[in-house]
Amino acid sequence: xxxxxxxxxxxxxxxxxxxxxxxxxxxxxxxxxxxxxxxxxxxxxxxxxxxxxxxxxxxxxxxxxxxxxxxxxxxxxxxxxxxxxxxxxxxxxxxxxxxxxxxxxxxxxxxxx
Amino acid sequence: xxxxxxxxxxxxxxxxxxxxxxxxxxxxxxxxxxxxxxxxxxxxxxxxxxxxxxxxxxxxxxxxxxxxxxxxxxxxxxxxxxxxxxxxxxxxxxxxxxxxxxxxxxxxxxxxx
Numbered sequence: 001x002x003x004x005x006x007x008x009x010x011x012x013x014x015x016x017x018x019x020x021x022x023x024x025x026x027x028x029x030x031x032x033x034x035x036x037x038x039x040x041x042x043x044x045x046x047x048x049x050x051x052x053x054x055x056x057x058x059x060x061x062x063x064x065x066x067x068x069x070x071x072x073x074x075x076x077x078x079x080x081x082x083x084x085x086x087x088x089x090x091x092x093x094x095x096x097x098x099x100x101x102x103x104x105x106x107x108x109x110x111x112x113x
Numbered sequence: 114x115x116x117x118x119x120x121x122x123x124x125x126x127x128x129x130x131x132x133x134x135x136x137x138x139x140x141x142x143x144x145x146x147x148x149x150x151x152x153x154x155x156x157x158x159x160x161x162x163x164x165x166x167x168x169x170x171x172x173x174x175x176x177x178x179x180x181x182x183x184x185x186x187x188x189x190x191x192x193x194x195x196x197x198x199x200x201x202x203x204x205x206x207x208x209x210x211x212x213x214x215x216x217x218x219x220x221x222x223x224x225x226x
Binding site for chain 2: 031032034036041042043044045046049051089091093098099100101103104105106
């Protein structure tokens with residue numbers, strides 16, 4: 001059974017810092033991995049989708065990497081801003097049970113001005 | 114292009130009542146799904162559909178019913194609400210089931226008393 005873990009559960013950093021959020025998964029047989037952002041009381045906003053054949057994807061200040069063989073992904077946020085404060089979720093679509101995304105519990109990120 | 118829309122945003126039900134959560138998407142996506150989000154449990158798949166007329170169960174389908182008569186709409190019915198169904202419900206869609214980016218709606222916060 002696929003399990004997705006995000007560590008740490010919460011992170012607080014001063015504005016302007018570069019930071020890395022971590023995601024690990026137990027079964028490397030995946031189609032893709034997706035990073036989302038969730039603001040309090042809101043829906044999930046897709047940030048980046050990495051297919052299993054890719055090593056990384058970039059969008060603006062965000063860079064996501066994927067190491068399928070070790071079951072790890074990282075989300076790198078450059079020059080963090082207070083507006084980046086949110087919960088970040090990673091989700092994996094496995095080859096087994098491909099109809100669903102398996103989510104981690106999320107990392108709650110706070111950027112302090 | 115509104116993306117994925119959900120109504121209502123909030124709902125309070127009494128135990129035993131029934132209701133329908135509405136979901137619509139205007140992206141011509143074939144694949145639609147319903148998740149619930151609970152503290153400590155993350156997001157879990159309730160039901161999904163790979164196209165009009167085709168639905169199937171996810172991880173936690175008991176107490177819920179779905180149908181898909183059009184590509185655009187995928188309503189979720191609670192047959193007889195129970196306090197255990199208090200949750201935030203998210204509808205999602207993607208162009209196809211395995212390789213595509215998943216888009217989520219804003220959610221419906223349901224309380225069953």
